[in-house]
Amino acid sequence: MTRLTVRNLTKSFGKIEVIRGIDLDVADGEFVVFVGPSGCGKSTLLRMISGLETISGGELWIGDRKVNEVQAAKRGLAMVFQSYALYPHLTVRQNMGFGLKVRKESPDEIERRVNEAARTLQLDKLLDRYPRELSGGQRQRVAIGRAIVGDPQVFLFDEPLSNLDAELRVHMRAEIAALHRRLGNTTIYVTHDQIEAMTLADRIVVLRDGRIEQVGSPKELYARPDNVFVAQFIGSPKMNVCPVEAIRSPLQRAGFSTGGATQAGLRPEHLRIVDEAEGILCGRVSISEYTGGGALLHVELEGAPVFLVENSGDDAPQPGDIVHLAFSGSDLHLFDAEGRACHREPELA
Template sequence: MTSLSLKNIKKAFGRTEVIRGIDLEIEDGEFVVFVGPSGCGKSTLLRMIAGLEDVTSGDLFIGGKRVNEVQPAKRGVAMVFQSYALYPHLNVRDNMGFGLKVRGEKPAAIVARVEEAAETLQLGPLLDRFPRELSGGQRQRVAIGRAICGNPDVFLFDEPLSNLDAELRVHMRAEIAALHKRLANTMVYVTHDQIEAMTLADKIVVLRGGQIEQVGTPRDLYNNPANVFVAQFIGSPKMNILPGAFVAERLSAGGIYVPAGKVVGMRPEHLHVAGMDDAVLNGRVVLAEYTGAGSLLHVDVGGGETVLVTHEGQDEPPNGDNIALGIDRENVHILTPA
């Protein structure tokens, strides 16, 4: 059983503290995604788990064993980086088996492990090619295959898809999800892309400024964000946030009370064009962005506030139209400002 446990983990570079007391439990076999804006500490935290960065203070456990001083090679982890880090002079077969060769594994065992990993990732026809002869997605699969060959207890992914184009990212996301299903290993994945987090994770850890803002399943974070930062980071397009006083009177008519100092969140897909009697907001369409299945409306609701509205169908209101907006009351979020 390979769980991870982080207890009051801190990391400082000189006087600059970048990880500020992280407490986190990752269960055996979970796919956990660290997500957050650039500079939030997610890659540093991953590197600390891998042993590539020292822990300034706190305790790090892998499989119940404290590993603060354990060398990276002895932690039972394998890391897949943003750059593929393949040896250009070695073919796919030798790249995948290189780590095993360095560890002194028998040649027959190396061949068996490489072929097994190649079958898992559908790399068999590519084993004799060199990295220069592969596409970006194929190179990333080779890097993942090299990690699989090491038979690790824990896989660590540091933004592995960020160098790929949009279509290939979608394909590789599906491949990584299928890989986790087949292997059932514990996986920790770092990304700044909340779509990757939502589609891959069993559990998401939202980080900001070296601290955890919220931990939960994708549905938990989407439907019950803890604060404005999480509400706007998770979800695309992001949640609309309005001052409580701006809509308090309208919401109170529907039985929703907005406490002083709170703000109101409404996701674009929960707002809809409505009749005046059902309106929570009134505004003017500033821009209607056609998306194929519908449109994304930018609506000026006064007071210097603009909201986004997901409008289905092909009959979006034109720019400049005055419209009324309604919302299902159960989809209103009362939040603490960021």
Template sequence: MSNLKLKTVTKSFGKAEVIHGIDLDIHDGEFIVFVGPSGCGKSTLLRMIAGLEDITSGDLFIGERRMNEVQAAKRGVAMVFQSYALYPHLTVRQNMGFGLKVRKEKPDTIARKVDDAAKTLQLEKLLDRYPRELSGGQRQRVAIGRAIVGDPDVFLFDEPLSNLDAELRVHMRAEIAALHGRLGNTMIYVTHDQIEAMTLADRIVVLRDGLIEQVGTPKELYAHPDNVFVAQFIGSPKMNVCDAGAVAPALEAAGVAVGDADRIGIRPEHLRMVADGGILTGKVILSEYTGGSSLLHLTVEGAGTFLVLAEGQEAPVPGVSIGLSFDPSNLHRFDKDGLTLRQQALVD
């Protein structure tokens, strides 16, 4: 079994505590993504699971075995780093089999496992090349292949795609998702890119300042964020959030309840431009054309800048005032502490 459990796990560097009592259950075969801004502790948490950082307090279990004092090499995990970490003087075949050679596996066993991994990752034709002869995506596949041949219970990925260009990142995302589908191993993936998190994860763990803000499926975090931070971190472009008082008269005049909300939020893709009327009115200050759509920046009186995702080839030009409407069910309400207010009723 490759389920993981973290129980009140903390990490301190000297007097500075950077991980503050993490509790998390990861199920066998799950694809879990740790996501959050730089400095939130996601890579530190991954390195603690890998055994590359000591756990200051708390417990880590993989299966039923407590792993706090177990050496990294004996935890049944394999890690793929942001840098490919390939030996430049070894061929692809030798890089992939190096760990098995160190463990003194038989040569025929090494060859079989390397060939199987190469077939899985479509590296058969590259086995005799050196890293300098490979593209960035190919090098990353070799690094993943090196992890596969060790037959780990758990794969750990630390921002493995951040060194790749945008097109290649999309391609490698699909390859990693397909790999998880074929292997079925538990995978834990660290990224600061919430698009990667949304497209890859069975569940996402959103971290901030060494604490878990929310755990859930991509759809749960998008539709039902627990607080303002998660609401604005998950989704691209980020959610519009403003003081409820600034827009309360307009919303309530349109039959939309503000209730006890201190702040309200609405996603750019849920706002619709209307020719007449509308719940809110904004003036376009910037229009960013992206091909199939445009991202509009509008000033809404008293509420600051709003983003609106306008589909199609045509979009209003700067200086034009437009009406905005939305389905009231898509409005998010937050209290003074930034926590979500649930089940606010609509005004009749």
């Protein structure tokens, strides 16, 4: 186990800067997830950490060793790729032992470690098969197996579950979480799936345009986003954000102070449909999407963009119905003109 330190890391392809001064500390045994939209630089950052991509500026430390110029294989890392990257001409056993063989470990040692990893991942019976003879989930397990036989200091996962179907993804997610609990290695995991990020991470790093927007635990990011981007990126369905001006009157009537905030945010799951007397906001349902356990309502508020509202139960309002919405003050998020969070609890006027 080891810690990882990133200081002012930059990466440019020609004149285009894709990573713009990243600072990050990953503690021993921590599970850190990089999330962000496509093109935000999360995979590039992971590849820079792995050594597959050169570093244009800044410093990267693994433990007490600065590794900017150290080859990928000598950084003490192992990486699991999105497409598994199993060598198709080698069996599972050979795939898993390949790195050890390159490092000239003795055949007995290779055999022992491959068997141990195979037992951990329940691959014992698949060792003599070729990758083409395995299912997607089995291939992913082999890819993980190949990573763990090398006993790396840090695990790197680059969107490892994105090629799996939804059911298998949930299963593999649980397996990765269990594996991390068992091995306790420092892990960096890249995904664009925020459910994966929320369920696996000790801390999430939200990236946009090559910069870190916020680092924090899943709960912190959900409850206290630093800005509108993080507020809308974390949580599904995404947070409703509208100009404060559009709902200032109902907020004042309800006794909520908005201070100098210019934008207000409310999560769909924090909006409750209530009687007219208790309602703070009022609108007309334009679309009602059945989601199994309830419905996702698209509510048109006067002077504000359409708000999404999660309604549980079978008695969902129908399109055309007028609904009254309430929420608690602690669920109201306020942002300034630049989109930065106004970090204070909304107060009663």
